[in-house]
Amino acid sequence: MSITDQLVKFSMVEVPEEAAAMMRLSLFDWAACGIAGAAEPEFAAFRSAQMIEDGPAHVFGGGDLGAAHAALVNGTLSHALDYDDTHFAHIGHPSVAVLPAVMALAETVDTPLTDAIDAATIGVEASVLVGLWLGRAHYQVGYHQTATAGAFGATLAAARLLALDKVQTRHALGLCASMASGVKAQFGTMAKPLNAGLAARTGVEAALWAQAGMTAAQDGLSGPLGFGDTHHGEAADVKLPRKEWQISEISHKFHACCHGLHAMLEALGGAKVEAERIEAIKIRTHPRWMSVCNIAAPKTGLEVKFSYAHTAAMTLLGHGTGAIANFSDEIARDKDIIALRASIEVVEDESLSETQSLITLTLTSGEVRRLRHDLMTPMTLESRSEKLRTKAKALLGEERSEPLWAAVIGNDLDAVTECFSGK
């Protein structure tokens, strides 16, 4: 069965509770990232330039637009901080492509939040599967999977939400094949988050246009002269999920810094030891990270985001690493952090995987403690919820993050989208 045939069929399956529960947490995290992202001064002029119409869909930072336009803006703003969820199977950020499409359409056609979450789950899963089908060759040559695979995920989610029939869903995927785009040349520029926004808009438009009778190739994704053929797709063998869904392995960022530091920060988070009792710290990490995030003496907030020693000292001295604002030029100059940093040694260890970190803590008492963490360690939903709430508090302040949490948990679509303005 072609990937297209599989996707059409998949758009109609029942979503397991555990998968939807994970998606709900991603919705909360995505909205927090979007509200925070809308406050980025760099994007203010672009955001303003988009507010040219009225519509039913709330936009991060305030105002509302038509569904397609809102998806574009919300997708862009929610990826502006690069703090949203990641899936490492195909290497992409699923929520920023799928959720803006789903939420804008849900507001447009007034769907219950539970149905929107089901649609988003289908879409996130589909984006990972399409990404796996396109394969590493597609990513390596320069396509941005968040945007390309993401557009197909957003399209399938939108088709599900609008309850398109099989023929319409096929046309929607066909239309997506002419619209999905986005290259990695954009990394490091504002166009990287824009790629996510474009994917979200594609999902909305492909589904709405198919609903309005627009036709397209019968198999624009895997057929002749289609997306896979042209975009270096590997056409890898991909199976639709049965029991285990890909979404169960989604990664949420809990620290506003390089992903290479996260295992170490998680390990240290359990240390519960006062800084003055520490004699020496040895951090072991996978060799790959040494050239990525081991700046010994960072001079700016940006450099702090790539420093094992500095962020380790920050954590031990009680400076949160979940808040964007904490990665400031001031913290790079903090005397206490710099002093503690001197007792930290970072060494590579080939026996560790890229997601593992091992720490040896020697106390002034002579006691030696070993801490370790693997980012792949399964986390309970409760623990993940707590961590995401802490992250959102750091991003938005409690007075804005907790109403968002309550709205998501309370299945209240309007209450969720009312939080988008960030007020």
Add this chain to the structure above:
Amino acid sequence: MSITDQLVKFSMVEVPEEAAAMMRLSLFDWAACGIAGAAEPEFAAFRSAQMIEDGPAHVFGGGDLGAAHAALVNGTLSHALDYDDTHFAHIGHPSVAVLPAVMALAETVDTPLTDAIDAATIGVEASVLVGLWLGRAHYQVGYHQTATAGAFGATLAAARLLALDKVQTRHALGLCASMASGVKAQFGTMAKPLNAGLAARTGVEAALWAQAGMTAAQDGLSGPLGFGDTHHGEAADVKLPRKEWQISEISHKFHACCHGLHAMLEALGGAKVEAERIEAIKIRTHPRWMSVCNIAAPKTGLEVKFSYAHTAAMTLLGHGTGAIANFSDEIARDKDIIALRASIEVVEDESLSETQSLITLTLTSGEVRRLRHDLMTPMTLESRSEKLRTKAKALLGEERSEPLWAAVIGNDLDAVTECFSGK
């Protein structure tokens, strides 16, 4: 100098009079195709679904939208009949990607029509050059040059029209690199014309967003991980035009049928002989066309579009081949045409090029006449103008085509766009 550097520089050159004069004719032809395309019942629901906002830009078939949205709809509708201009150097339809962008922006910022035509000339030229730079490999693997190269042309045209500076123009081209898309899997579906509309919208958005401060890759087209690298671009050596512009070789369609019939129809158009004086007709054509458009006894209007014998008989009996409506199921059954058809023989001739046709006409008097035509024969602007006016009359009726002609010739932007409603 990279293609991007060349394009940025090219966006600011002075446009030669002859190039602009050709563009003006393409503007007239494009608008006639768009007005006629808007009447296609197949596209009515899609068109209606787009009319969700008010804006400054007129839309084919009536109503107005914001610039980006109008470009999308007008690009799609003007390519709906596949009757618009073609450039064979890169194989694409330049006007349907570039003109919708230029005209919608011109209405938005109130530009004189002469400046809009200059911007469009830059854009059409750029689209052909980018198409040549991407090369035949890009086209053969399945990309739709009308849409991909067309998006870059539309972007450069929009940048010129908005008078973006060099930095903004570079960002606009960079943004385009993440948005240009469109695959040939769509041929034969409504998504083929949609590809043109998407390219036009990309031009408008890339330029407007760059103007609003959105940044992108420094060289999204020819830089690392950019459009060329990812989209099977050949990076062929391309020189910007000096004296001879590519636009001078643009092809306009004067017959609403397969391009393979056009040389024969042009040759026969000069016959000036009554059907009853004809004893026999021998049509010689390039072998490639024999399997494409040599249906001996067409049964439907669609089949007539692919029949040498039937369209030759139509022409000799005075049935125009410029009007879409003339390719009806009735004309397929016309007794006089079928009778004359019997005296026509079609043979392949390897000595002819694909753009040539040679006809031997034997009259009842015994006289033998030879007629020939090559579509590559240069045509004076006057002759081209006459042919395009005749085509537009056949498409729209004289009461609508002649005011459009007067508005284009009179450099009256508002009068041109007021014709878009087709009323």
